Amino acid sequence: MIAPAxxxxxxxxxxxxxxxxxxxxxxxxxxxxxxxGLFSSSVxxxxxxxxxxxxxxxxxxxxxxxxxxxxxxxxxxxxxxPYLALTVLLPFWTSILVRNFAWMYLLQRHGTVNELLQSxxxxxxxxxLMFNEFGVVLGMTNALLPFMVLPIYVAIQSQDxxxxxxxxSLGAGPSVAFLKVTFPLSLPGIYAGTLxxxxxxxxxxxxxxxxxxxxVLVAATYITYEIEILLNWPGAAAASIVLLGxxxxxxxxxxxxxxxxxxxxxxxxxx
Numbered sequence: 001m002i003a004p005a006x007x008x009x010x011x012x013x014x015x016x017x018x019x020x021x022x023x024x025x026x027x028x029x030x031x032x033x034x035x036x037g038l039f040s041s042s043v044x045x046x047x048x049x050x051x052x053x054x055x056x057x058x059x060x061x062x063x064x065x066x067x068x069x070x071x072x073x074x075x076x077x078x079x080x081x082p083y084l085a086l087t088v089l090l091p092f093w094t095s096i097l098v099r100n101f102a103w104m105y106l107l108q109r110h111g112t113v114n115e116l117l118q119s120x121x122x123x124x125x126x127x128x129l130m131f132n133e134f135g136v137v138l139g140m141t142n143a144l145l146p147f148m149v150l151p152i153y154v155a156i157q158s159q160d161x162x163x164x165x166x167x168x169s170l171g172a173g174p175s176v177a178f179l180k181v182t183f184p185l186s187l188p189g190i191y192a193g194t195l196x197x198x199x200x201x202x203x204x205x206x207x208x209x210x211x212x213x214x215x216v217l218v219a220a221t222y223i224t225y226e227i228e229i230l231l232n233w234p235g236a237a238a239a240s241i242v243l244l245g246x247x248x249x250x251x252x253x254x255x256x257x258x259x260x261x262x263x264x265x266x267x268x269x270x271x
Contacts, residue, residue, distance in 0.1 A: 017244070024237035034238040044239065047222040051243075054137055054208070054218060055201035061141035062148035062197045063190065069145075070152030070189070071182075088149050096143060100210040103139045104130060107211070131213030139207040144200055148193035155189025156182065195254050199247050219243050 024034055038044045073084050091099065106112045107129035114126040129135055159182065167177040205220035212221070219239065226236035 020237050021241055023234055024241045026234050034234045035242070037235065038238055038242065043217070044222055047217045047219055048242075050133070050217060051202055051219040052246075054133060054140070054216070055198050057133075057137045058140045058144060058201045059194055059198050061137060062145050063194065065141070066145055066148030066193060067152055067186075067190070070149045071156055071186075073149065073153045074156035088146050091143060091146055096206050097210075099143060100139055100207055103135070103142070103211060107135055107138070130211050131215050133212075133216055135211040136208050136216050136218075139211045140201055140204055143204075143207060144197045147196040147200060151192040151196070152186060152189040155186040155192075159185050191254075195251065198250065202243060202247055 025031060026034065069084075069088065073081060073088065076084060104111075108114075109126045109128075111129075113129060114123070117123045118126070129138075163181050163185070164177050167181050172180060203220055204218070205224065208216050208218045209221055209224075212218075214221075220243075223236045223239045223243075226232045226239065
């Protein structure tokens with residue numbers, strides 16, 4: 001039964017990855033020179049660190065905004081839930097280019113945000129809100145927020161209300177019940193959302209290119225530069241394989257620490 005799906009994955013994913021790996025080793029010469037050249041390049045190392053740093057900040061931003069939204073979505077009245085869910089899913093239906101140009105309009109030197117802050121007297125001079133890591137993190141957080149909200153919503157929505165009733169019967173107030181019951185049982189959703197956001201953020205290209213304005217060099221923009229400007233396909237392939245390797249290492253470490261049962265919530269259900 002899984003043969004068609006396995007064949008599809010093999011043809012559309014594993015085969016291209018294999019060809020990319022062969023290109024990174026300069027097939028048929030089979031040399032690791034391009035990998036060595038990557039890590040001897042200060043530009044690439046800086047871009048890799050910038051990618052990891054931006055991805056971590058995006059995860060923190062998505063978690064900070066995503067958990068309250070997921071909690072509200074799971075606990076609101078049934079009549080309001082479809083409308084709130086619509087606002088969460090709206091970014092999926094909007095082109096990422098449109099969203100980035102909207103952020104550029106809002107964050108530019110004489111954009112809506114700076115004009116508003118100046119009009120109410122909070123700042124005297126316009127702030128630099130774009131063409132830096134702040135603008136990139138803000139745009140990526142907006143784009144990836146649904147990947148954090150939806151797993152958290154599912155984790156909270158699937159909780160048995162009897163747990164909260166039992167906590168209340170034992171004298172726990174709403175805040176204590178949330179900290180002792182709701183939040184621990186929602187951890188699988190946080191784990192899943194964090195993994196999804198981080199793995200996706202590592203390969204982001206459009207938002208860093210537009211909101212970074214060429215001043216925020218991440219791994220994806222470095223790979224694009226290698227292909228379009230230098231025509232260095234083997235070097236770009238090697239950089240892509242390194243990025244894929246980092247994602248696989250993060251996923252493997254995550255699954256080892258969290259375990260698949262914890263990630264799916266099976267442990268909490270058994271407990």
